[in-house]
Amino acid sequence: MSDNNAVAQAVPADVDDATNKMAIRALIPLLITFILGTLCLQGFNLVFQQVGADVGAPAQASLITAFPSIVLGIVCFIYGSLGDFVSLKKLVVVGLVTLLVGSIFGFVANYLFEPNLWTVIIARVLQTAGEQVAGSAYLVVATKYLKNSLKVIFFGLFTAGYQLSASIGVFAAGLLSSIAWQFLFLIPAVTIVFLPLLLKNLPDQNGNGEKVDGLGFAIFGVATMFLTLFFSYMNWWLLLVAAVLFIGFGVYITKAKNPFITPAFFKNTRWLMAISLIAVFYFVNYCISPIFNAIGRDLYGMETSTVSTYLVWAFICAAVFGTTSGLIVGKIGTQAAVITAACLMMCGFLGAAIFINAGFLALTLCACLFYAGVGLLYSPVVSTVLGTLPTEESGRGVGMNDLVMNVTASIGISIIGGLIGATSLQSGSIVGATGAAAGYSNLLLICGAVILLGLIVYLVFRKKIYAAK
Template identity: 30%
Template sequence: MTTIAGQASLEKSLTKSEKKKVIFLICSVLLFSVMNGTMFMIAVPDIALTFSLAPSQVSWVVTGYIVIYAIGALMYGKLADIYPLRTLLTIGLSFFVSGSILGFFAPSFGVVILARVIQAAGASSIVALVFIVPTRYFQEERGKVLGIVSSTMAFASGIGPVIGGFIAGVLNWQFLFLISALVIFAIPFFWIWMPEEKKKEGKVDIFGAGLIAFAVASLMLFITVVNWWFLVSSIGFFGLFAARTRTSENPFIRPDLFRNRPFRTTILAGFFAIMTMFGMMLMLPLMLNEVNHLNTLHIGLTIFPAAMAAAFTGRIAGVLTDKRGSKQVVIIAFVLMVTGFFLLSTFVGSPAWVIGLVVIISYIAFPFIQTGTATLISTSLPKNEIGVGMGIYNLFNFMSGAIGGAVIGKILDYESGVLLNPLSFAQDHAIMYSNVFIGLLLLTVVNGFCFYLTLRNSTV
């Protein structure tokens, strides 16, 4: 395929068939990347049993992965502003496959952790770069393709626990690594189907990258293990990074990036929206287990229809983004979230099939919020900063998910006899679940109101 300098020319050079191949390719590897995270959450108890580990020890299978995943998303996003996407994806997929093979043959828990870290170093390239592909190759259909990408993420999030529980139950948890290793077959197709690009001008501030990496790692560790020394370390590294940014001729992240109001507003709105969504996704399995007394398999089957509904509506979110604008799609997402949280709060304690139907509305909001905010980010930044902008966007999403999970997990340790929703069916400890959903609803209302007021006169 011929090398073409301009993104608009590059898009026009792709035939309809070639565009379909690129979309299929990026969604295929994204499916494995997202599933890899959700499958192992189900397998944590089996890993603990295999190596006779305490919960605090085995949790590093998930914690270590999340920390490296968040850092990698930022790093690959920055590199994408300079280096060709297919080169970065090839490197990332190679790490992902190497970690998967190592994990399958891991003789000890230490090697399992190492394998997960290597996996994350590769898998983070997928989620970071896949969101950049629509902005670079599909300018005229950006919203539609981002909708398909968001649908794939929703589908993978829903099917991951089901597949993970089945494989770990029928075979062994180590076979989950083998499933992830299948992405090796995608690498040649990136060189056959992806457009050829040249390296762009620019340098990466390696020292600045290291400082922000340590700052983010410390912050993520503080969020997940709540050790205050990590917070102190994070503040220190962020301070050093800020100083480096002011003195470097080519900073890793340009300070004026956050002076861009649409970018800043969208990052914050997305942060709180994803925090509430991940909080809901964390609560559902806990609620279905504690209140409805379902096992892991039945929990997965209860949530699965909602994940499928989100997967099918992602394309609608993309089409609406192209036709009506990304701001309206984000507002629709907030309306869906408020409706879904209210219904969940109301029907806590109802039969599982009722919860399975009600949660569909909340899950549908996921592709809408992701498609709308990702499109806003890509349209509010100059082309040479879209990569690092999307990297920051993904980083904030991962941090918000970790914060949401940590905060809600702590809140659910308490009991409450006061029911905030007078229409709710909740009783006993289910009251706390109902109240937390009301809390998510109120946070979403405030978030949506601030988003609307800030960007109502914006032309983005």
């Protein structure tokens, strides 16, 4: 049995034409909203060290990325999971209003008044919590209300939109870093104009009509927050609190009358194996921009604005491969697409480590390899994971995908970001680099090893993942 046929067995029967058309009309503004929100996110990922210096807190600069990433992971899970229970229209209203409030607050508080670390973080948290409603609603609509033949294509468009927004975000951040980074806050504010169109085309169904398990969401969300904070601060009490909460959550779902997620969900071994791929592959997803920004500054004497003009081409490569990923998967199959994507990502890191002193153009070509793999990876991996779940759990599947994808990435940026410029990595490198170049080369090799681990996990588990139910 081919891998594509195995996935097909897990998807539901096709929806009717009217529902399919409604979904497409809703997906376009959702995608644009997601693109503008992600543009802001990627922009701050590039310049967070400069922002930290400007607000007088350079040592805490990583929190500007880490805290919104934590919130992103939590709201991804909540928004996606709520798609099984409540109206997507209500979620969209709450999300877009929150995004608007965060955008205006961030600009006013940090441009018209003295910039402050916590006003930046609060604004970014509000923006992140608001913009992700578009991403989660997009995936829920694509999973539940699109024809099966269009799902892989729209998953591909989703990652293409993400990478396109990342490319524009990097370019915009580089430009605005020399003017005023505060203007980054205003970019996603315009998405409020899409609210009437989305309310008209989003489905009216309120999920399954069950009461929302607020306590379950709260326990799981807070546990996830403490786990991610542990990797930011490395205080063991944070890990202990997270462990206690996760254990409590496990006990809760076995006793609660209508938990939002049941123990049976976590006993799905095919899903557990598939979701582990996301946990590993996306660990270094946020790392290229800050690493290359630091390399440009420390090794080549480049300004952030100059670095961004190079990196933008890598994100464009990701957008191209994301757009064509549906066609590529159709030609070579899901398994071959995942393997190819992982090899491209790994070669990108390895090449950058080897050619660390060969010039920034050579490094940019390596970044293009990495992001081509990122663009290709999303569609086959997400369709693989969702293919292990029944239709009635698709919203929770989307939520868990996003949770793992963003929390593991936030943990990755906290760990890797803390190692940027670390003298402990500068003693030497197997590629022959010395000093600061050796440190960055070793950091890139570590990132490449993470992708290699993901590829090994996939090769070991793939037969079981694609096995018929």
